[in-house]
Amino acid sequence: MGRGDLTNEEWVQLKPHLPKSGQRGGRWEGHRRVINGILFRQRTGVPWRDLPARFGKWK
Numbered sequence: 001m002g003r004g005d006l007t008n009e010e011w012v013q014l015k016p017h018l019p020k021s022g023q024r025g026g027r028w029e030g031h032r033r034v035i036n037g038i039l040f041r042q043r044t045g046v047p048w049r050d051l052p053a054r055f056g057k058w059k
Helices: 008-017 031-044
Strands: none
Touching: 008 031
């Protein structure tokens, strides 16, 4: 977990409000990694292409 990523307590509160993985249109392996990537981008202002590899492919 990186600095600024969701804590376990925050994730427990957020997870029930997200769609189940693996359903139609659900192309992400894990919502937590995607959300942490979005938060990182918002915090730093980097372009999507410049996200660190730990957040997965930028596309």
